[in-house]
Amino acid sequence: MTMIQLNDIKQMLLSQGYIADDSVAMSVFLSLQLNKPLLVEGPAGVGKTEIAKVMANALQTDLIRLQCYEGLDATHALYEWNYQRQLLHIKMTEHSSQSLDEKEKTIFSDGFLMKRPLLQAITHHKKPVLLIDEIDRSDEEFESFLLEVLSDWQITIPETGTIKATHIPQVILTGNRTRELSEALRRRCLYLYIDYPDFEKEWLIVKNKVPGIDVKLAEQITGFMQQLRKIKLEKTPGLAETLDWAAALTTLHIDHLDKNIIEQTLGVVLKDWRDTREVQLSLNELMEKTGIISKLNAI
Amino acid sequence: MIIRQTSLSANVIQFCRFLRQKGYTVGVDEETITLRALQCIDYTHPSLFRQALKATLCRNKIQAEEFDEIFDQYWKQLGKAVDARTKDDTSKKKPVTQLSGLRSLKTWLHGNRTNQTEETATYSIHENISRKDFSSIPEEDVDELMQIIRAVAKRLAAKKSRRYKSSQHMDIPDLRQTLRKNLRRGGELLEIAYRKHQRNRLKILMLCDVSKSMELYTVFLVQFMYAFQQVYRRMETFVFGTSLKRITPVLKEQNFRTTLDLLTEENSDWAGGTRIGECLNNFVQNYSKNLLDPKTIVIIVSDGWDKGNMDLLQKSMEFIRANSKKIIWLNPLAGFAFYRPDVAGMQTAMPYIDVFAPVHNAESLRRLGKWL
Numbered sequence: 104m105t106m107i108q109l110n111d112i113k114q115m116l117l118s119q120g121y122i123a124d125d126s127v128a129m130s131v132f133l134s135l136q137l138n139k140p141l142l143v144e145g146p147a148g149v150g151k152t153e154i155a156k157v158m159a160n161a162l163q164t165d166l167i168r169l170q171c172y173e174g175l176d177a178t179h180a181l182y183e184w185n186y187q188r189q190l191l192h193i194k195m196t197e198h199s200s201q202s203l204d205e206k207e208k209t210i211f212s213d214g215f216l217m218k219r220p221l222l223q224a225i226t227h228h229k230k231p232v233l234l235i236d237e238i239d240r241s242d243e244e245f246e247s248f249l250l251e252v253l254s255d256w257q258i259t260i261p262e263t264g265t266i267k268a269t270h271i272p273q274v275i276l277t278g279n280r281t282r283e284l285s286e287a288l289r290r291r292c293l294y295l296y297i298d299y300p301d302f303e304k305e306w307l308i309v310k311n312k313v314p315g316i317d318v319k320l321a322e323q324i325t326g327f328m329q330q331l332r333k334i335k336l337e338k339t340p341g342l343a344e345t346l347d348w349a350a351a352l353t354t355l356h357i358d359h360l361d362k363n364i365i366e367q368t369l370g371v372v373l374k375d376w377r378d379t380r381e382v383q384l385s386l387n388e389l390m391e392k393t394g395i396i397s398k399l400n401a402i
Numbered sequence: 403m404i405i406r407q408t409s410l411s412a413n414v415i416q417f418c419r420f421l422r423q424k425g426y427t428v429g430v431d432e433e434t435i436t437l438r439a440l441q442c443i444d445y446t447h448p449s450l451f452r453q454a455l456k457a458t459l460c461r462n463k464i465q466a467e468e469f470d471e472i473f474d475q476y477w478k479q480l481g482k483a484v485d486a487r488t489k490d491d492t493s494k495k496k497p498v499t500q501l502s503g504l505r506s507l508k509t510w511l512h513g514n515r516t517n518q519t520e521e522t523a524t525y526s527i528h529e530n531i532s533r534k535d536f537s538s539i540p541e542e543d544v545d546e547l548m549q550i551i552r553a554v555a556k557r558l559a560a561k562k563s564r565r566y567k568s569s570q571h572m573d574i575p576d577l578r579q580t581l582r583k584n585l586r587r588g589g590e591l592l593e594i595a596y597r598k599h600q601r602n603r604l605k606i607l608m609l610c611d612v613s614k615s616m617e618l619y620t621v622f623l624v625q626f627m628y629a630f631q632q633v634y635r636r637m638e639t640f641v642f643g644t645s646l647k648r649i650t651p652v653l654k655e656q657n658f659r660t661t662l663d664l665l666t667e668e669n670s671d672w673a674g675g676t677r678i679g680e681c682l683n684n685f686v687q688n689y690s691k692n693l694l695d696p697k698t699i700v701i702i703v704s705d706g707w708d709k710g711n712m713d714l715l716q717k718s719m720e721f722i723r724a725n726s727k728k729i730i731w732l733n734p735l736a737g738f739a740f741y742r743p744d745v746a747g748m749q750t751a752m753p754y755i756d757v758f759a760p761v762h763n764a765e766s767l768r769r770l771g772k773w774l
Contacts, residue, residue, distance in 0.1 A: 109443060109450070125449070125453055126453055126456065126457070129443075129450070129453040129454060129457050130457045132442070132443075133442065133443075133454065133457050133458065136439070136442040137435060137438055137439060137442070139435065144462075144463060176571065176572070178571075178572045179572075183572065186594065187592055187593075190590070190592060242560075280463065282553070282556075283462075283549070283553070286427060286461070289427075289461040289462065290427060290429075290432070290461065293457055293458060294457070294460045294461050294462065294465075294466065295457065296463050296466040296467075
């Protein structure tokens with residue numbers, strides 16, 4: 104396990120269908136080797152979350168996911184006592200001869216503890232991959248709480264005591280830069296920024312991920328998306344949209360793009376009506392840049 | 403952990419110090435990790451070496467983008483010192499290391515203030531922006547500013563009130579609701595109700611001067627109003643020059659470009675004269691009834707240059723002061739060292755102002771959060 108080579112990581116990612124450039128492979132490799140959390144930032148839909156999934160698959164372990172949102176607090180990330188169950192239990196054992204101490208011990212035992220992702224991750228039977236998704240959406244308080252967990256790898260439950268991690272999980276944090284994360288958290292992690300892929304990489308991914316796609320179509324789609332990202336849009340489409348679109352067009356048995364098809368299927372790519380309007384207006388120009396129109400004219 | 407001192411590790415640490423001067427947070431921890439990382443890879447391979455350093459030493463997007471340039475700059479100077487560990491190589495690079503060592507010592511002595519270091523070819527984007535006057539900021543940088551304003555507005559929106567409202571999550575137990583809810587179960591407290599603090603009910607009213615004298619700051623002002631309105635919903639925005647205009651609905655438009663177009667189109671006052679008194683009076687007459695209350699903070703952004711009616715200004719200010727929570731006057735000129743509020747308009751308004759502050763750079767914007 105300790106002597107994984109960089110090339111193995113690339114192979115691992117590739118075998119899971121994740122086409123990584125060198126910087127991604129290096130970051131994943133070092134985060135595994137040094138046992139450090141990996142903070143991945145980048146625009147939406149470039150495969151940040153996917154890294155964690157692929158890693159879990161490749162390491163043949165489980166993925167535990169903590170989805171962050173505004174207002175997420177420690178209880179939701181760590182554990183909760185199953186209060187109703189405890190209460191019922193007390194009711195049922197009301198007339199038993201158990202002493203108070205014993206009763207207390209039972210209702211504060213594992214059976215009544217509802218584990219939330221963080222606790223789950225550190226008590227897992229084998230080293231899991233812990234994905235903390237969209238960390239920038241959580242509040243600052245939660246971030247500093249997370250810091251504590253990430254450095255100590257133990258959680259204290261007042262009623263039962265401190266739980267130490269059986270295995271230190273492999274942590275991946277993702278963020279969209281909606282809020283700047285604190286320096287302290289950044290320093291705990293390795294940092295990786297993923298940008299939109301360039302033409303070659305995107306083309307490769309489309310060919311790989313959408314089986315049976317026409318080579319020419321893949322080229323056109325990728326070219327079109329590359330141009331599309333140069334326009335200032337509300338929601339710039341990511342790689343996920345490219346793949347959706349490619350899959351949709353393949354299902355429709357289309358082997359080349361033309362204006363009609365693009366207009367009809369634009370909803371797969373753009374998710375905001377203003378964007379749609381804008382792109383429809385500049386569609387001709389876009390297609391010229393991509394080289395779709397001139398090809399049609401030649402025919 | 404003990405790391406064997408080779409010329410490579412010494413060089414890496416030297417490089418780390420170089421980065422520290424560039425504003426990277428590189429401490430002993432980072433240095434250790436970098437060296438450990440190098441043990442895992444084939445570091446004689448130049449691109450692998452660079453990637454490994456990049457992966458371990460960068461902390462945010464800006465740093466990741468700058469990194470390659472800084473890397474080249476540094477290692478070019480050291481020449482081939484990475485591959486060879488011979489002695490003449492160390493002698494070759496000595497002047498450089500000494501220099502940067504001296505420099506880092508200097509900055510260390512001066513409490514790590516980066517402005518003490520000599521100017522080098524690369525730059526740090528962050529540093530620049532927060533000190534720069536808004537009148538000299540090119541348009542591309544405005545995104546960074548937006549982020550700051552967002553943070554301020556968001557903090558403001560998240561402020562808590564003393565009152566409570568019911569909560570779906572586990573929060574402060576609400577005894578009253580809990581009892582009420584469980585009455586139907588014969589008083590067995592199976593379900594616990596929670597409550598939490600209400601979010602801020604503060605309202606903000608912004609009056610923005612867009613006259614000729616403020617022209618330099620116009621781009622920033624629009625950004626400021628737009629960002630604020632986007633994040634903070636309880637807000638009304640007016641602009642004034644020779645006349646007053648309510649632009650709240652325009653600012654609620656989603657796209658910034660269209661907002662800017664709409665604003666310039668709609669407002670013929672843009673870069674005209676100023677008549678603060680008349681405009682504020684107009685506001686008091688027509689809008690104050692609905693918009694002013696003791697929970698409203700009034701922000702006025704203006705330089706106070708005025709040729710209008712001082713009497714009206716005074717009366718309006720008095721009225722606004724009496725009917726609002728606080729008046730904050732933001733003056734872009736107040737950031738200059740020798741500025742004194744001598745202008746007639748400023749003089750008249752001064753007695754009614756709770757906070758008088760500059761908005762001339764990002765640093766001052768950050769402070770805005772404190773006063774709100």
